[in-house]
Each structure stands twice: as C-alpha cells, then as structure tokens.
Amino acid sequence: MRTLRSRLVRAGLALAGVAALASPACGRQPTETIKIGHYASLTGSEATFGKSTDNGIRLAVDEVNAKGGVTIAGKTYKIELVSDDTEGKPEKAGTVVTKLITKDKVKAVLGEVASSVSLQGAPVCQAYGVPMITPSSTNYTVTQKGNMIFRVCFIDPFQGFACAKFAKDELKLTKAAILFDQAAAYSVGLKDEFIKHFKSMGGTIVSEQAYTKGASDFNAQLTRIRETNPEVIFIPGYYSDVAKISIQARKLGMTMPLLGGDGWDSEELAKNAGEAIDGCFYSNHYAPDQPTEAIQTFVSKYQQRFGGIPDGLAALGYDAANVLFDAMARAKSHSGKDLRDAIAATKNFKAVTGTITINDQRDAVKPAVIVERKGGKWAFRAAIEPQR
Numbered sequence: 001m002r003t004l005r006s007r008l009v010r011a012g013l014a015l016a017g018v019a020a021l022a023s024p025a026c027g028r029q030p031t032e033t034i035k036i037g038h039y040a041s042l043t044g045s046e047a048t049f050g051k052s053t054d055n056g057i058r059l060a061v062d063e064v065n066a067k068g069g070v071t072i073a074g075k076t077y078k079i080e081l082v083s084d085d086t087e088g089k090p091e092k093a094g095t096v097v098t099k100l101i102t103k104d105k106v107k108a109v110l111g112e113v114a115s116s117v118s119l120q121g122a123p124v125c126q127a128y129g130v131p132m133i134t135p136s137s138t139n140y141t142v143t144q145k146g147n148m149i150f151r152v153c154f155i156d157p158f159q160g161f162a163c164a165k166f167a168k169d170e171l172k173l174t175k176a177a178i179l180f181d182q183a184a185a186y187s188v189g190l191k192d193e194f195i196k197h198f199k200s201m202g203g204t205i206v207s208e209q210a211y212t213k214g215a216s217d218f219n220a221q222l223t224r225i226r227e228t229n230p231e232v233i234f235i236p237g238y239y240s241d242v243a244k245i246s247i248q249a250r251k252l253g254m255t256m257p258l259l260g261g262d263g264w265d266s267e268e269l270a271k272n273a274g275e276a277i278d279g280c281f282y283s284n285h286y287a288p289d290q291p292t293e294a295i296q297t298f299v300s301k302y303q304q305r306f307g308g309i310p311d312g313l314a315a316l317g318y319d320a321a322n323v324l325f326d327a328m329a330r331a332k333s334h335s336g337k338d339l340r341d342a343i344a345a346t347k348n349f350k351a352v353t354g355t356i357t358i359n360d361q362r363d364a365v366k367p368a369v370i371v372e373r374k375g376g377k378w379a380f381r382a383a384i385e386p387q388r
C-alpha cells in the first residue's frame, strides 16, 4: 500500500512539474479553446482502427498544445479533442457526426477510417459546412461528397494498381483469385481497381468470390477458389475477417500467398491468424521499420506514450491532425469556409506517411508500401510510386 501511495505521490509531483514548465514561461498563453471532433470505431470488429487513429490524433493534439496551441488570425487557441464511437457501423455515422457538430460545436472533423462509415459522415459535414479530413478512407467516392471533404491518404484506384503491380512484377504471378466483402465500399472498390490493373498488366483473374463482414465460415468460397488453382488470392477485406479466411484456407491445403490492402493493418491479424498469415503481403501507408527520420521519430514518440509500435492508422491520424493544425495557422479565420480553403491549399507538408499535397480532388497523392509477414514480423518489402 505504502509503496503504491508513494508512487502515486511521485507521479503527481512529476505531473505538477511538467505543468509548471509548460505554463507562463512559454509566453503566448492560449485563452480560448477550439474543439475538433473525431468519429471512429473505438469498439466493434474494427476497434483497433479507431483506437490507433485516436492515439495518433491525441499525440498530435498534445504536441501542439505543449507548444502553446494554434494561432489563427493572430489569436492563440488550445485544441480540445472530442472523440466519439461509431462502432464501425455506417448507420451510426450520421448521428455521431451531427452530435459532434451541433452539440460539441467542433470546428473540424477527423475520421472515419472505414470508407463505408466516412461515406455516411461526409454528407453531414458538408451540409453543416464543417471541414472533414479522413485520415485513412481510401475509397475514391469519399471526397466526392463535397468541397468540405478531404483526405491525407492515397486512393484505391492507386492502391489497386500498387497491389497488382507488386503481384505481377515483383512476385511474378499471373493467376489471381479474389475474395472480397460485398457490403463494404472499400472492398468492392479496391477489388475492381485490382482486377482492372492486374488484367491490363497481362494477369488473369481465375475466380471472384464474395463474403459479408462478420461471417464465420468461408469454406464454400475458398473451395471454389481452390478449384481454379490461383497463384495468389487478393483479399481486400478488414483484419478480423482476413484472420479467419487465412486459417480456413490453410486447413483446405491452400498454401499460396494471400495479398491484401491497408484493411489488414492491425496487430490483431497476426495475433489471430498465427502461422496462417506467414508469407503473405499487404499494401499500406507506411512501414514502421522504414529508416527515415520522420518515421523513426514518430515511432519512438508513440512508443513512449502508448507502448507498442504504431500501425498505419496511428501514423495517418497523427498526420491528419497535423495537416489540420498547419491549415488552421494559415487560415483567415476559424470559419468552416476559411478552414476549408486553408486545408485545400496544403502543399508539400512533410508528414510521417510521406509528403502531403492536397490536389484538386481534395486527395493526397503518395506512394504505397508493401509489407511482408516473415519470421514472425511484418517487414517493409517494397515501395510503389504513384502513377503520374
């Protein structure tokens, strides 16, 4: 007991010390607060997506506040983050985003991860004239919802190209099967793009099978795929389903590599799939083992704060928040329109996941990385540059 108490007292003193250091000496003392919203799958079958993104955003918020806050048109504000759970359900997005805007009065919205959820949240932001930046929704149509909607990640027309190019040029495989989630905008869009590019590179699609998120038995689809002898199966799904699929495929004696998109990015995948995922690949927005300074600095800061290696979602959450703060500092005011104009003008912003320039479609154009499961780890395997 006594040890615990004295530890708590010491922790309290340490915190007080930090607060004392951070206050008046810094000069510019923020007087008011600006709220920003984050809608995310904090629970549910994609819970690691929301939690990682939220951690990344929190890290960025704490850093900007530690520097004194954000100065908009000569006035300095502290940033307050309001995060709300969508459970990863598209049908929750409208209510959650409406609440963030009308009740919490957030000036900008970050989120969602899953494209199907962003597609429901975006029209609400657009209708209220509040800018939204999705860190990680890659479906092409998300930013088409209106001129208030931005993203800091690449889009699936490119991600599909990157996966096809890797399978064809790097793995030298020409016969692919597809297993996709027919209810997810992300999965359907990425599947179509992969097929288009893989075929145009001279590859063949031998089978195309569908599932619905949350299913438990994939044997029927996998058996049909097995009959067509593919050299690789492309699975543009989310990690919970992919873990089950990989285990069931191996049980059916299917040993070919599985290839996926960014939706595989969760430590839960390998935890649940175990050896079934060995020798598999997926495309992502960054790899924490890339030796660049921006990445290594971020990884160590994140590790210190949260423990564990940040996934792509954490990096994109961090980047989305920093793009927003950078825009705020350039904005004429904190009105939705002025914030929007400043975000739209983002050029060559040096982020963790690459250099971000927002194009006229309000998207970012960046390279993709392919990671490989090898020796019990995901390791950087290749970078695929955008087609220009």
Ligand code: PHE
Binding pocket: 049, 113, 114, 115, 116, 136, 137, 138, 139, 186, 262, 263, 264, 265, 312, 313
């Ligand atoms: N790109 C996915 C989508 O649009 C979401 C995602 C991004 C998942 C990054 C994992 C990592 O639905």
